[in-house]
Amino acid sequence: MADTLDIKFLADDTLDAARKLLGVEIITCIDGVETSGFITEVEAYLGLDDRAAHTFGGKKNKKNSMMFNDYGHIYVYTMHGHHCMNILTKEKAYPEGILIRGIEPHVGRETMIERRGRETGLTDGPGKLTKSLGIRRELHNGMELNNGILTLKPGRVPLEIEETKRIGIDNKKEAVDYPYRFIVKGNPHVSRFRGRPADNNGWK
DNA sequence: CGTAGGATTTGCT
DNA sequence: GCAAATCCTACGG
Numbered sequence: 274m275a276d277t278l279d280i281k282f283l284a285d286d287t288l289d290a291a292r293k294l295l296g297v298e299i300i301t302c303i304d305g306v307e308t309s310g311f312i313t314e315v316e317a318y319l320g321l322d323d324r325a326a327h328t329f330g331g332k333k334n335k336k337n338s339m340m341f342n343d344y345g346h347i348y349v350y351t352m353h354g355h356h357c358m359n360i361l362t363k364e365k366a367y368p369e370g371i372l373i374r375g376i377e378p379h380v381g382r383e384t385m386i387e388r389r390g391r392e393t394g395l396t397d398g399p400g401k402l403t404k405s406l407g408i409r410r411e412l413h414n415g416m417e418l419n420n421g422i423l424t425l426k427p428g429r430v431p432l433e434i435e436e437t438k439r440i441g442i443d444n445k446k447e448a449v450d451y452p453y454r455f456i457v458k459g460n461p462h463v464s465r466f467r468g469r470p471a472d473n474n475g476w477k
Numbered sequence: 478c479g480t481a482g483g484a485t486t487t488g489c490t
Numbered sequence: 491g492c493a494a495a496t497c498c499t500a501c502g503g
Contacts, residue, residue, distance in 0.1 A: 316484075325484070336483090336500060352483040354497040361486090400485050410498090443483055460480060465483095 278425040280418055283344040287362040287369040289456050291317045292359065294371060296476065297430035298379060303407035306464065310396055310406070311428045311468070314375030314463040316439045317453040318359070320368035324448035325439060339415045340368035344397060347423060349414040356402030358408055360418070368420050374440070375463040376397045376406075377474065378387035379428075398464045402464075430477040433458040 276474075278297060283290050299397065300309035320328035320340060324465040327337040327350070339348040348359040359370040376396045378385055385395045385405035396402040419427055438450055440468055456463045459471020 318484075327484080334500075349481075351498055353485050353495085355485050357484060374484085394486090398485070439484075445484090 276426055277419050278427055280345050280425060283360065283362045284364065285362075286370065287317050287319055288453065290362050291315045291371045291453070292375075292434055295431050295434060295455060295457050298375070298426045299376060299406070300380070300424040300426060300450060301406045301408060302424075305382055306381060306407075308378045308381030308406050309353070310376030310402065310462075311379060311458045312373060312375070313377050313475075314373075314397075314454070314456045316372045316374055316455075318372060319368055319453075320370075323451065323453075325442040326368070326448075331366075331368070337368070339420045340370060341365055341398040342415060344390075345418050347413050347416050347418065349410045351410050351460070353400075356403040356408055356410055357399040358403050359415070372399060373402065374454075375459060375460075376402050378405070397466065420421040428459040431457040431460075432471070432473075432475050432477050 282293055294312050294315050297312050298309050319327040320326045323409055328340045342361055343365055344362045346361045348361055349356055358373050361370045363369045376394055386392050389395055395405050432445055435456050436452045437454045438455045459473045459475035461470040
């Protein structure tokens with residue numbers, strides 16, 4: 274694909290990479306059906322020093338071994354019957370990655386509604402967006418980006434980026450307060466959205 | 478073979 | 491806002 278996103282920036286600082294992923298269009302092609310959305314919400318997980326990460330302290334087992342792939346690979350894990358998707362950053366020795374928590378539906382919204390079995394809250398949470406996009410552990414875990422099934426393209430540009438604490442890690446001690454969550458300010462397709470959407474959903 | 482872990486979602490009070 | 495539901499997978503005995 275000609276306008277595929279250059280993902281080399283994933284090899285640099287993970288927190289910077291997380292900011293740069295906001296607005297990127299993420300595209301899946303499953304069973305010949307294409308669905309896509311613009312990334313609105315991400316969280317960074319810094320494996321070695323981050324108690325909330327699956328790889329805290331360099332812990333490595335079969336479950337999280339995909340985190341030790343090079344940047345540009347995907348790490349999918351299952352929990353409570355839902356899937357969560359990470360884009361890996363850094364090199365093999367650093368198990369760092371970025372959890373995609375929210376996207377704004379773009380292509381194939383009807384397909385997403387069909388997959389989700391509902392018309393609201395399609396993609397405003399990590400388990401929701403993977404289901405809408407048709408992402409499955411057995412299909413995507415450990416796979417590389419831009420190989421035809423999961424593709425990144427330049428998308429939109431956030432007007433303003435908001436940093437907050439991460440969500441759902443209340444039992445992770447000091448890591449609870451790390452400001453590693455980044456969202457497009459005013460975009461309603463993020464978890465726990467409150468208030469009124471910004472003009473143009475917060476895009477430039 | 479039993480069981481605990483896991484970065485969630487949903488609906489109800 | 492809170493608690494229940496849900497579901498693999500990998501680990502431990």
